[in-house]
Amino acid sequence: MTALMFTILGAWFLSLFVGPSLYAAMGLAGFAFVAIVGIPGLVIPQKVAMAANSFPLLAAPLFILMGNVMNSAGISYRIFDFAKAVVGWMRGGLCHANIVGSVIFAGMSGSAVADAAGLGTVEIEAMKKEGYDGETAGAITAASATIGPIIPPSLPMIIYGVAAETSIGALFIAGIIPGLLMAVALMVMVRRIAIRRNLPRHPWQGWGELWIAFRRAFWALMAPFLLIGGMLSGVFTPTEAAAVAVVYALILGLFVYREFSVRDLPRLILDTVETSGVVMALVMTASLLGYCITIARIPQEFGGWLTSLTTNPLVYLLIVNVLLLVVGCFMEALAAMLVLIPILVPPAIALGIDPIQFGLIFVLNLMIGTITPPVGVVLFVTAKVADVPFDRLARATIPYLWALIAVLALITVWPAVTTFLPNLMLGKR
Amino acid sequence: MSPLIRIAARAIDALAIATFVGMFLCVFVQVVMRYGLDRPLVWSDELARYLFVWCAFLGWIIAARRHSHLSISVVSDRMGPRGQAVFAVVGAVAAILFAGILFWYGLQITRRNLDIDTVALFFTFGAVYAIVPLAAIAVGLHAIGDLVAALRRFSATGGAP
Numbered sequence: 001m002t003a004l005m006f007t008i009l010g011a012w013f014l015s016l017f018v019g020p021s022l023y024a025a026m027g028l029a030g031f032a033f034v035a036i037v038g039i040p041g042l043v044i045p046q047k048v049a050m051a052a053n054s055f056p057l058l059a060a061p062l063f064i065l066m067g068n069v070m071n072s073a074g075i076s077y078r079i080f081d082f083a084k085a086v087v088g089w090m091r092g093g094l095c096h097a098n099i100v101g102s103v104i105f106a107g108m109s110g111s112a113v114a115d116a117a118g119l120g121t122v123e124i125e126a127m128k129k130e131g132y133d134g135e136t137a138g139a140i141t142a143a144s145a146t147i148g149p150i151i152p153p154s155l156p157m158i159i160y161g162v163a164a165e166t167s168i169g170a171l172f173i174a175g176i177i178p179g180l181l182m183a184v185a186l187m188v189m190v191r192r193i194a195i196r197r198n199l200p201r202h203p204w205q206g207w208g209e210l211w212i213a214f215r216r217a218f219w220a221l222m223a224p225f226l227l228i229g230g231m232l233s234g235v236f237t238p239t240e241a242a243a244v245a246v247v248y249a250l251i252l253g254l255f256v257y258r259e260f261s262v263r264d265l266p267r268l269i270l271d272t273v274e275t276s277g278v279v280m281a282l283v284m285t286a287s288l289l290g291y292c293i294t295i296a297r298i299p300q301e302f303g304g305w306l307t308s309l310t311t312n313p314l315v316y317l318l319i320v321n322v323l324l325l326v327v328g329c330f331m332e333a334l335a336a337m338l339v340l341i342p343i344l345v346p347p348a349i350a351l352g353i354d355p356i357q358f359g360l361i362f363v364l365n366l367m368i369g370t371i372t373p374p375v376g377v378v379l380f381v382t383a384k385v386a387d388v389p390f391d392r393l394a395r396a397t398i399p400y401l402w403a404l405i406a407v408l409a410l411i412t413v414w415p416a417v418t419t420f421l422p423n424l425m426l427g428k429r
Numbered sequence: 430m431s432p433l434i435r436i437a438a439r440a441i442d443a444l445a446i447a448t449f450v451g452m453f454l455c456v457f458v459q460v461v462m463r464y465g466l467d468r469p470l471v472w473s474d475e476l477a478r479y480l481f482v483w484c485a486f487l488g489w490i491i492a493a494r495r496h497s498h499l500s501i502s503v504v505s506d507r508m509g510p511r512g513q514a515v516f517a518v519v520g521a522v523a524a525i526l527f528a529g530i531l532f533w534y535g536l537q538i539t540r541r542n543l544d545i546d547t548v549a550l551f552f553t554f555g556a557v558y559a560i561v562p563l564a565a566i567a568v569g570l571h572a573i574g575d576l577v578a579a580l581r582r583f584s585a586t587g588g589a590p
Contacts, residue, residue, distance in 0.1 A: 019505045019516035020523035021498040023489075027527040045535040045561045052485040053478045053557075061484065062453065235464065243456040266446055270491065273445045277488020278497055284485065285527075332499050374503040 001037060005296030008033050009339070012289075013331075022335045023281035030288035033296070044288060051287035052280055055239055057162045060110075061276040062242035063153045066249045067109040068268050068275075070220070071118035072260050073253030078217040079104050080122050085213035088202040092194025094127045095140045096187055102144035103183045106151035107224025108245070110158070112370055115148040116141060116381045124386045130200055135396035138386030142378050142393070143186055143400035146367040151179035152228055153245070156337065156363045158238065159283060163290070163341045166355045168238045169231055170422040171363075174356045176228075177421055178364065178411050185403035193399060219252050232425050279334065286338030293342045303347035313351045317358075317412050320344055321365060325405075328369020332377060337366050360411055360418045368404050371397055438494060441567065445487040452480040472549040479547070479557045486564035493524070493571045511586040517579035521572050528569035535561030 012029035016022065027048070034041060051057075070076070083100035090096050105119045120141040127137035149156045152172035161168035193199070214221070227245050230236040236244060253260050260268075293299070310316055323344075327336050341362075348358045370378040373394040383390045411417045455477035463469045492498050505516040539562060543555035 016501045017504045018519050019500055019502065020520045021500045023498060024520070024523040024527045027530070028523060031527070031530050041530070041534045042538050042541070045531060045538045045558065048531065049482055049486075049535075049538075049558060049561050052482040054481075055474055055478055058452065058456065058477060058481050061449065061481070061488075062456070065449075065453075236460065239456060240460045243453060243460060246453065247457060266442075269446050269449050270442055273449050273484060273488040274491045274495060274497060275488075277485065277490070277492040278499060280485035281489045281492065281498060330501075332501065335499070375501055377499075 001296045002298055002301045004036060005033055005292060005298055008292075016331075021281075022332055023285045026282070026285035026289050026335070026339075030285065030292050033292040034288075037295070039295070043291070047288040047291050048284045051284040054162055056168055056237075057158065057283070059153070059168070059239040059242040060155055060158050060279060061272060062239065062246055063110045063155060063158070064114075064275050064279075065269065065272040066153075066242065066245045067111060067114045067118070068272055069246065069249040069253050070105075070108050070223070071114065072264065072268060073249065074257050074259035075108075075217075075220040075252070076101075076105065076119040076122045078220050078257075080119065080126065082213040082217040082221070084126075084202070085205060085210045089204040090191070090194075091201045092190050092199035093201045094123075094130060094132060095136070095190040095194065095199065098123045098127070098137075098140045099144045099147075099183050099186050099190065102141075102147050103151065103179065104221065104224070106148040106179060107227065108153070108220070108249070109148055110153040110155040112145045112148045112367060112378045113381055115145040116378050117385060120145060120382055120385050124382075128386075132199070134386045134388035135392055136199075138382045138388050138393045139396035139400060140186070140190065141386070142371045142382040142397055143404065144183070145378050145382070146371060146404065147179050147182050149367055150175045150182060150360075150364060151224075152176065152231070153238070153242065154363070155279070156334065156366065157359065159279075159334065160337060160341065160359050160363055163283075163286075163338060164345045164355065164359065166359050167422075167426075170356050170426055171359050172228075172231060172238065173422045173425055174360055174418045175363075177417055178360055178407060181407045181410065181417070182404060185407050186400055189399050189403040219256050223248060223252075282334050282338060286335065289339060290342045293339070299343055299346040302343055303350060306347050307350070311351065313348075313353050314413065316348065316351050317353065317361065320348070321361065321408065321412060324362065324365035325368065325372075328366050329372045330375055331369070332375060333366035333370050336369070337362065354415055354419050356422055357411065357415045357418045361408070364404075364408050364411065368401065368408065371401065437567075441487060441490055445484065445491060448480045448484040448487060452477050452484055455480065475547065475549050479550070482557055483560045486560045490564055490567040490571070493568045496575075509586075511583065514579050514583035514586060518576065518583065521576035521579055524572035525569055525576065528565045528572060532562050532565035532569065535565055 008029050012025055015025050034043060080101045083097040087096040087100050101119055102115060105115055109115055123141050124137045152175055157171040158168055161171050226248060227241055230241045231238060349355060370376050379394055383393045455473045459470055459473040505513050539555050539558040542558050543553055545554040547554055
């Protein structure tokens with residue numbers, strides 16, 4: 001059965017390049033296994049439908065709505081203006097502002113694609129107006145958008161938490177430090193590039209301007225604190241925090257900034273349901289595929305083979321990193337994550353690797369995968385927004401890739417970077 | 430689009446918005462009752478989850494209609510119009526096959542669950558599962574429409590490939 005499932009997985013992977021929807025290919029692969037092994041077909045609708053019967057996973061559509069509302073509420077340019085006032089005076093100032101803006105936006109949005117398409121549009125427009133070329137603007141936008149799902153809230157972490165049965169709250173909190181480190185690493189890289197290429201800078205506008213920008217963005221800046229604070233204090237579960245955050249974003253958009261009206265709501269909700277449908281189609285069919293992978297005993301076989309190779313957690317993490325980086329290049333991040341979790345997580349737990357640290361490594365790897373060619377969703381979206389050819393943008397992003405890989409290496413060799421905050425806040429698990 | 434399809438699409442949109450709002454209200458009211466009024470609800474968690482099942486499938490239909498389901502387009506992007514039409518045919522056939530499978534087994538699981546009660550709600554589990562065959566029909570019809578369009582493009586680009 002193991003060999004059969006490996007064959008099916010291989011065929012599934014190759015079939016993806018002939019252009020079917022990822023979900024349909026996953027569903028058909030699951031069906032093939034079920035039919036050949038002779039498991040009753042009723043398991044198919046059961047696994048598929050019941051994957052959505054999950055209260056933690058419900059946080060996903062709510063956070064998607066929050067991001068959509070925030071993007072329509074005029075919050076993106078308020079945040080970018082504030083970031084410009086804070087770091088715009090440095091050389092390559094708008095690149096730095098781009099990163100700072102992404103960090104702030106990361107605290108209220110959970111998807112790198114949403115960051116690149118929403119905030120990214122504002123950022124790239126502003127950068128082009130100041131004479132940056134499309135590649136420079138697009139590259140830093142794409143690279144900094146990957147911070148979005150590392151700093152809470154985070155769609156990939158919700159899905160990881162549900163699929164790997166790990167605490168979503170702990171994963172969220174564990175992402176704060178690595179997310180900030182990513183920003184620092186990117187800013188160091190920007191500084192090097194800015195000096196070499198003599199990128200433009202703004203004069204320091206003075207504390208008065210900074211104060212004005214801060215006041216204009218104040219309610220938006222408070223959103224991450226509301227969210228993270230609510231979850232840290234244990235008042236809300238992530239799902240409940242998401243619902244509260246939606247209400248906050250709606251009040252901001254409808255009454256405080258008044259950038260949209262109640263009449264826009266059906267469209268926003270419909271877009272949210274559509275995006276959730278895309279995500280859930282993957283989650284649901286992957287749940288069927290995950291069931292097949294487990295029945296076929298792939299985790300045990302693969303785990304046994306791996307532990308015969310190495311019993312050193314660090315070597316295992318190194319292998320996982322290389323595997324995920326390669327897979328991330330050729331696969332869509334979410335689908336890759338869902339298929340690989342049942343295979344890679346059990347051996348990690350058996351080797352005594354902290355599940356939270358492993359989750360962060362997993363998610364960061366696949367986020368890096370979203371900005372690597374040939375299959376990189378964020379790169380793809382950003383290329384469209386910045387109106388530059390995909391491959392030229394991919395080349396311009398390479399320096400930032402190194403910065404992100406450095407952070408990945410750090411959280412791999414030093415568990416405390418990811419485990420310190422959750423242990424401190426939520427107690428030793 | 431014929432008027433009938435447009436009305437069906439409108440109805441699906443309305444239902445999608447209704448289930449999403451219902452799901453959101455369940456979670457929000459749950460927070461308010463538990464922390465605000467200290468009177469926790471017994472049914473909100475369960476109802477929110479079932480509405481999410483429906484919402485996920487409705488989103489699936491809408492994404493199928495808007496062609497926003499994810500696929501890997503590295504290879505097809507490098508093809509000519511005729512090659513892309515072939516890829517579109519393959520994609521549509523895969524979607525039709527999977528929709529067929531979901532419809533067939535979804536219908537069976539719905540019938541088996543018609544007399545199985547939910548925990549704290551008034552309807553049976555069959556109502557939760559009913560969206561599976563329904564969504565499969567809608568997604569299947571969209572995919573058939575895509576198949577016809579792809580075949581037309583294929584013959585329009587006819588002659589030597």
